[in-house]
Amino acid sequence: MVDDLGYTDYRAVLDVPESYKPADVIRNYKKRMKQLVIEISEDKRANERQDQYLLQVAQLNAAFYILRDRQRGELYLREREEVIEFERDWREGVGKGDASEDDRLRRRYDQALRNFLAKYMEEFMLEAGRDPECVEHSGWSSVHERLAGRILRQYRQQRYHEIHERLPYSEITPPEIDWTDRVGFVERMLEGSDRT
Numbered sequence: 001m002v003d004d005l006g007y008t009d010y011r012a013v014l015d016v017p018e019s020y021k022p023a024d025v026i027r028n029y030k031k032r033m034k035q036l037v038i039e040i041s042e043d044k045r046a047n048e049r050q051d052q053y054l055l056q057v058a059q060l061n062a063a064f065y066i067l068r069d070r071q072r073g074e075l076y077l078r079e080r081e082e083v084i085e086f087e088r089d090w091r092e093g094v095g096k097g098d099a100s101e102d103d104r105l106r107r108r109y110d111q112a113l114r115n116f117l118a119k120y121m122e123e124f125m126l127e128a129g130r131d132p133e134c135v136e137h138s139g140w141s142s143v144h145e146r147l148a149g150r151i152l153r154q155y156r157q158q159r160y161h162e163i164h165e166r167l168p169y170s171e172i173t174p175p176e177i178d179w180t181d182r183v184g185f186v187e188r189m190l191e192g193s194d195r196t
Contacts, residue, residue: 005087006163007080008121010063022068029064033137036060054148055155057138058125065128066120076120083109083116087167117159122152 011020014028040046040053067073086109093105126148129140 005084006159007083007116008059008159009080010059010066010076010120013059013063014067016067020067022070025064025067029060029068030137033057033060033064037139050147051151054144054151057140057144058129058148058152061128061131061134061138061140062120062125065131065134066124079116080120083112086112087163090167113160113163117156121156121159125152 011018014025014032016024016028036053036056043049046053065072066076086105090102090105090109094102126145128134129138129145129148134140
């Protein structure tokens with residue numbers, strides 16, 4: 001599946017243009033799901049790759065479920081763009097202001113990222129598996145949903161960590177320690193003269 005900065009672009013998952021139409025979503029979903037089902041049925045090691053296949057089916061189902069509904073699709077794209085913008089703000093703001101502003105930008109971004117990943121990389125993937133059209137084309141069932149719950153949580157956490165690995169964190173400066181003061185403090189403690 002194709003990704004953009006770690007924030008899965010469901011348009012790329014279904015290979016639809018930015019100005020997609022619901023008919024493009026339906027056609028590409030059916031085509032890709034059919035190809036995936038054939039691949040799974042022909043793969044002699046499908047049981048070993050069960051987690052991978054469940055994730056691919058869940059991604060296709062979520063892409064279809066989100067993008068075929070114009071309102072849901074627009075909300076997804078708006079929230080995705082907002083998270084990307086928050087990351088950009090944090091990157092550009094780090095080190096330019098005071099530490100509290102850096103922390104505010106980081107916290108705002110981190111909360112938006114967590115919400116986005118929980119909603120679109122887990123909740124909607126599971127919700128899509130209950131959609132009658134997705135069930136019809138993918139063969140998704142309650143058994144798949146039980147198995148996918150763990151996989152989707154791991155996937156969401158993996159995405160979170162992958163995204164955070166590339167983000168700017170303030171340089172950690174070594175602590176300034178006055179060792180003579182520390183030695184004196186320890187000596188006083190050992191003598192019992194300093195009770196602080």
